[in-house]
Amino acid sequence: MTHIFPRVLDRELPEAVAADGAWITTADGHRFLDAAGGAIVVNVGHGERAVIDAMTAQLGRTQYVHGTMFTTAALERFADEMAPMLPLDDARIYPVSGGSEAVETALKLARAFHLARGQQSRFQVIARRSSYHGNTLGALDASGKEPLRKPYTPWLGRFLHAPAAYEYRCENPQHPQACGAWHASELERMIAQAPPNSVAAFIAEPVAGATLGAAVPCDDYWTAVVEVCRRHGVLVIADEVMTGVGRTGAWFAMDHWGVRPDIVTAGKGTTSGYVPFGFAAVSGAVFEAISTTGFVHGFTWSHNGLGAAAAGAVLRVLRERELVARAASLGERLRGELASALADTPIVGDVRGLGLMIGIEFVRDPGTKEPFARADRVAERVATAARDQGLLLYPSTGHVDGRDGDLIMLGPPFVLTDDDAATLVERTVAAVGSVA
Ligand SMILES: Cc1ncc(COP(=O)(O)O)c(C=O)c1O
DSSP: OOOSOOSOSSSOOOOEEEEEBTEEEETTSOEEEOTTHHHHTOTTOBTOHHHHHHHHHHHHHOSOOOTTTOOOHHHHHHHHHHGGGSSSTTOEEEEESSHHHHHHHHHHHHHHHHHHTTOTTOOEEEEETTOOOOSSHHHHHHOOOHHHHGGGGGGOOOSEEEOOOOGGGOOOTTTTTTHHHHHHHHHHHHHHHSOTTOEEEEEEOSSOOTTTTSOOOOTTHHHHHHHHHHHTTOEEEEEOTTTTTTTTSSSSGGGGGTOOOSEEEEOGGGTTTSSOOEEEEEOHHHHHHHHTTOOOOOOTTSSOHHHHHHHHHHHHHHHHTTHHHHHHHHHHHHHHHHHHHTTTOTTEEEEEEETTEEEEEEOSBTTTTBOOOGGGOHHHHHHHHHHHTTBOOEEEEOTTTSSOOEEEEEOOOTTOOHHHHHHHHHHHHHHHHHHO
16 A cells, blocks of 8 residues: 555556666566656666756755845856847746746746836736646646646636647648648637637747657747737747757757747756756746746745756756757657558557657557547557557547547657667557557
8 A cells, every 4th residue: 555646547657776777677577678768757767877966066055045035056057048049139047846836937027018118908828728737726726638628617717818820720711732821820810709808828839749649830920920920919938848958950940940939838858857947938028027026926936946956957957968959869860660560550550759759659540540439548558558668658639529539648758779770660669559
């Protein structure tokens, strides 16, 4: 009997005792290839000495000092090194403990910006359908993933949701013609339907995460929707909690389209999972406005030196070993190999992604894209088959209509060796094949 309230209630979990590179070892001696980096988190791999040493050194200096009373060298150094990497001009970084906190902070920063400029009317947030921004109530309200929202419906409903940028099942009736323009006009229609000057922010993942399995928008999506936001005084929040810090083969995914948002969130890969950490960052212009009035916000664990030490070390490991370029090239290779090895597997509808963020969508009929019934539990069965052969995948369900829809995501550490990559493809194909 355990006294833990576990994350999963339908099976007993093995005990992890060691981890190295892309592999996790359990107490009973099994080794698992961590093809999803946990939940697309472990960018620099497990057991990275440079990160562990930086954290140990920081703990030898200070352990806890409050963010309203002190700064630390670890925090200042991390922010100095991260700010120029962000797709923001003159970035200011507000460190927090994870992705959901980063999103809550970003939403409040958007509101604070408008208040500071005397625009009390601006409070409305537009997010997207089938998105994921976190499980705290504000972040969950931004999230458009129905199965996650459903139990908490009475607490939600303040935010609006625009169409997802989901090329495989695009809502544009003319798809693939003029998709960027169609998304822009949908967003503009929503802004026009809201009370005048009420929309504060548009929040979206640059590449959709687990809820849509690494769905990459059409090429002109971001420039088109950002242009609408600019014209209507709406701040753009790029939720880079999953995509940030190299995951898509660029430092931040918005770099792929050369678009500069007003606010960026990050989490997961910032510390590669070595310690809970994340941040919301704003452009210098947003910071200047808010600094005239102050920002009513704060967490006990924000501005944490240990997290900053880990995040700073991760940044240097990525840079020194050119791992972001490795994420780009390895991602392209894995996507290509998976797509060709799965081309004749009848349940595979789409293999997609960017960098080392890869999604595989399962369908009953690739011709019509009809999903499997939820009761078939296809994504779960693929993940179980993979686990049985020592491969960890990240399943997701319910994206087609709030109930049906099966995906798995892969997001391995960037330090995956070529041999590991071959094992990943072989075991993924075998797991999918066994369920097919
Ligand atoms: C895009 C995005 N935003 C926010 C979150 C929430 O992050 P966390 O689980 O660290 O609270 C996630 C987590 O998957 C995410 O992918």
